[in-house]
Amino acid sequence: MTHTIIRSKMKKGIPLMSDPIISHHVPETNWFHASTLRRMLRAYSTLYIKPDIGRQGNGIIRIKKLADAKCEIAYGGTTSWCSSKYVYDEVVKRMNPRKKYLIQQGIELATYRKRPFDVRLVLQKPLNRWQLTWISAKVAPKATSIVTNIAKGAKDTKIIRTLKGIDQSLKPYKVLEELINVSYQVAQKLGSQFPLTIVGLDMGIDKKGKVWFIEANTRPDFKGLRKFDPVQYQRYLRAKKMLRKR
Structure with missing residues (x-):
C-alpha cells in the first residue's frame, strides 16, 4: 500500500465526525x-x-x-x-x-503541575493491522499556553508518570485504556477512508477524564524521540522496516 500524506484537518476530521461512535470524542x-x-x-x-x-x-x-x-x-x-x-x-x-x-x-484539558497536556500516539500498519508503536504525553510550558506542540516549548513526558501525577482525581490506567481504545478506532476509521500506513494522533483528556481527538498527522515527526525513549523508538523502527519489505 502507498501511504498518502493528507494535510487538510477538515478532510481528516469529516470521517471521524460522521462516525456514530467516534464522533462523541471529536470536538465540534x-x-x-x-x-x-x-x-x-x-x-x-x-x-x-x-x-x-x-x-x-x-x-x-x-x-x-x-x-x-x-x-x-x-x-x-x-x-x-x-x-x-x-x-x-x-x-x-x-x-x-x-x-x-x-x-x-475548546476542550478544558487535564493539567500536570498546573500545565495542560495532551497525548501523542503513533500507530503503524506493518502486517495489515494497526499497531501502537509510540505513546507519550506533551506538557505545555505554561498554565496559559494556547497549544501543547513541542515546537512551541512543550516537553515530552512518560505517559504513566504524567497520568499518575495529574492535578485531577482520575484513574490513570482506566484513562490510558480509553486513550488507546479510542486511538485504535480513529486509526481504523481513517485507514478505511485513506491509504495510510502510519498515523500520529494528538489526543486530549479533559478534567473529567473524557478522551478527545484533537488532530491526526499522516507524517508524524519523530525528531528528538530516539533519545527520549529508545525502547519505543526501536518499536517504531521495526514496524517501519516491516512496511518497507511489503
Missing part, C-alpha cells in the same frame, strides 16, 4: 465564518481557530468568553481583550487571508 468543528463564530461562542466558553493546513501549532487563535460580554483573544504569545461584538473583526486581523480556517470547540 466547522469552517470559520462569522455565523459559526457567533453560534459557537454562545455554546462554548472556549474556541480555537486553526488553519486547515498547518503544522506545529502555527497560526492558532484561542478565544475565551469572559463575563460582561467580553472575550479574551490569545495568539502568538500575545493576549488582548475586546467586546464580543467585535471579536470577529479582531480574529480576522490575526488570520492569513490566503488560508482557510476551522473553528473548533
Whole structure:
C-alpha cells in the first residue's frame, strides 16, 4: 500500500465526525465564518481557530468568553481583550487571508503541575493491522499556553508518570485504556477512508477524564524521540522496516 500524506484537518476530521461512535470524542468543528463564530461562542466558553493546513501549532487563535460580554483573544504569545461584538473583526486581523480556517470547540484539558497536556500516539500498519508503536504525553510550558506542540516549548513526558501525577482525581490506567481504545478506532476509521500506513494522533483528556481527538498527522515527526525513549523508538523502527519489505 502507498501511504498518502493528507494535510487538510477538515478532510481528516469529516470521517471521524460522521462516525456514530467516534464522533462523541471529536470536538465540534466547522469552517470559520462569522455565523459559526457567533453560534459557537454562545455554546462554548472556549474556541480555537486553526488553519486547515498547518503544522506545529502555527497560526492558532484561542478565544475565551469572559463575563460582561467580553472575550479574551490569545495568539502568538500575545493576549488582548475586546467586546464580543467585535471579536470577529479582531480574529480576522490575526488570520492569513490566503488560508482557510476551522473553528473548533475548546476542550478544558487535564493539567500536570498546573500545565495542560495532551497525548501523542503513533500507530503503524506493518502486517495489515494497526499497531501502537509510540505513546507519550506533551506538557505545555505554561498554565496559559494556547497549544501543547513541542515546537512551541512543550516537553515530552512518560505517559504513566504524567497520568499518575495529574492535578485531577482520575484513574490513570482506566484513562490510558480509553486513550488507546479510542486511538485504535480513529486509526481504523481513517485507514478505511485513506491509504495510510502510519498515523500520529494528538489526543486530549479533559478534567473529567473524557478522551478527545484533537488532530491526526499522516507524517508524524519523530525528531528528538530516539533519545527520549529508545525502547519505543526501536518499536517504531521495526514496524517501519516491516512496511518497507511489503
